[in-house]
């Protein structure tokens with residue numbers, strides 16, 4: 023990792039002995055202590071470290087849950103009930119894990135929208151941004167498979183509906199679904215492999231987080247002005263103690279919020295049907311995914327055979343079925359974010375200096391909320407139309423508005439430097 | 453002359469080396485693919501899962517207008533003793549009205565017995581309509597509550613996101629009162 027200067031020195035012979043063989047002390051010193059950080063970061067810059075801490079909480083609570091959990095269709099549901107009733111502190115660990123998943127997504131979604139607002143995805147941070155999107159995908163896969171483990175009604179039917187999405191793929195679709203299930207329906211082989219992968223993926227995420235931080239430390243954090251660091255002395259402060267303390271403060275607030283749900287509304291984010299053991303012969307009347315999947319679920323369902331966007335992209339219904347179009351759109355809604363650094367033509371990063379982009383940013387944010395709201399309700403009447411127009415807008419924003427605004431907009435003048443933006447009397451550069 | 457000779461020798465050398473490199477890469481790639489395959493194939497249905505026996509069902513107790521659900525390969529199979537009106541409705545449909553055109557005749561062995569896999573061809577929910585109080589959709593057959601697919605009295609898709617008719621499994625009437633599915 024570059025960037026960090028370390029004038030690390032120690033008097034301890036032990037430390038020096040180790041340092042000579044594995045320069046870990048100077049490494050940590052340069053990356054976590056001296057590490058120069060823009061001095062104007064606001065609280066939106068807390069969410070990266072928060073996400074990291076929630077990941078650790080998920081791994082610790084997950085590994086301890088796994089000590090009492092049994093991945094078998096006959097036993098899984100009861101083993102979770104046993105965790106809730108009989109295992110010491112089991113209820114606490116499970117509620118931490120259950121609500122921790124929701125906290126993880128809240129924190130990460132804020133983190134992503136922070137990046138969208140302040141243009142953190144632009145050069146030279148494209149790879150940093152793309153690794154972030156891969157982390158999101160891995161989180162989604164992990165959470166989806168985790169939700170299957172308690173083997174309640176929503177576990178089973180959510181797994182059935184989502185794995186069946188792959189049957190939309192032409193020719194090999196049915197074969198792939200059978201491969202995922204290990205049978206002809208979601209059953210014990212499915213539960214077993216989901217447990218195996220649910221255990222594995224969080225550690226893959228840890229690996230991705232390291233790459234994410236490596237890329238971050240190459241060019242340092244973006245900041246609310248979007249102006250790069252020009253003079254390390256003027257524009258930055260060392261990470262420790264300034265940002266360690268700020269991150270700790272943010273963590274305290276987040277943990278209070280988290281604890282409120284664990285202790286006072288532990289099932290707020292859940293669905294009561296998941297306390298009914300899975301019954302392969304009875305589909306619940308209304309299947310909903312977890313809240314963090316709802317916007318994507320709304321995009322999936324928007325594609326009915328009479329949806330005009332579908333009619334256009336399938337050339338009047340000939341190219342592909344509406345089911346396949348919905349599946350493609352759902353995956354594309356995330357993958358298209360990988361292209362954002364190149365779709366955005368503006369060289370100004372921060373929306374603070376981009377009035378037109380700022381307006382559309384908020385429209386987009388509201389659009390995502392509407393998608394989430396529609397995704398949680400049965401697809402009936404006017405909701406179908408709302409879902410379809412919000413789906414249209416989601417893609418229209420990213421593919422059309424972002425590039426066009428980048429070209430047309432006249433940004434406001436940028437401050438000369440980070441330091442100049444925070445001093446009360448703006449110094450004229452001339 | 454000597455220059456040309458050494459030049460061509462070099463080219464020879466190059467192509468020979470290229471050949472060696474590429475054949476090594478090719479053999480390595482095939483070998484890796486072969487080594488990876490068992491780790492993917494282990495996810496496919498195991499021998500005991502595949503060996504699930506066929507299911508024999510006694511249908512003598514099913515009254516006209518009643519349905520039962522049995523399990524075959526872990527999936528629900530709907531067996532319906534259809535009424536004359538249902539048979540007439542199923543047979544009188546114009547094939548041009550069907551998203552997945554199929555005559556009723558092609559879907560039954562005996563018109564009064566409709567036997568099909570009760571898994572919605574959209575995303576795999578179980579359609580309602582087996583019990584007398586269930587919603588049966590706009591075409592008097594089955595209705596899938598998940599995303600609103602309507603099936604008719606022959607189990608054919610008529611409206612909603614599902615692309616295909618409910619599939620008919622292989623079956624055989626072993627006597628007047630029993631049917632063997634699978």
Ligand code: HEM
Nearest residue numbers: 080081084085087088091120123165168169171172221224
């Ligand atoms: C990226 C981090 C993780 C996420 C987002 C996540 C998400 C989830 C979710 C949403 C559930 C369902 C909770 C419920 O409704 O009951 C779950 C269950 C479970 N998870 Fe995780 N998990 C993560 C990491 C882990 C790890 C590292 C393990 C270690 C083995 C683990 C083990 C389990 C077990 C045993 C269950 C079943 C018990 C239960 O349902 O409470 N998880 N996970």
Ligand code: FES
Nearest residue numbers: 572574575596599
């Ligand atoms: S699963 Fe039946 S309509 Fe979607």
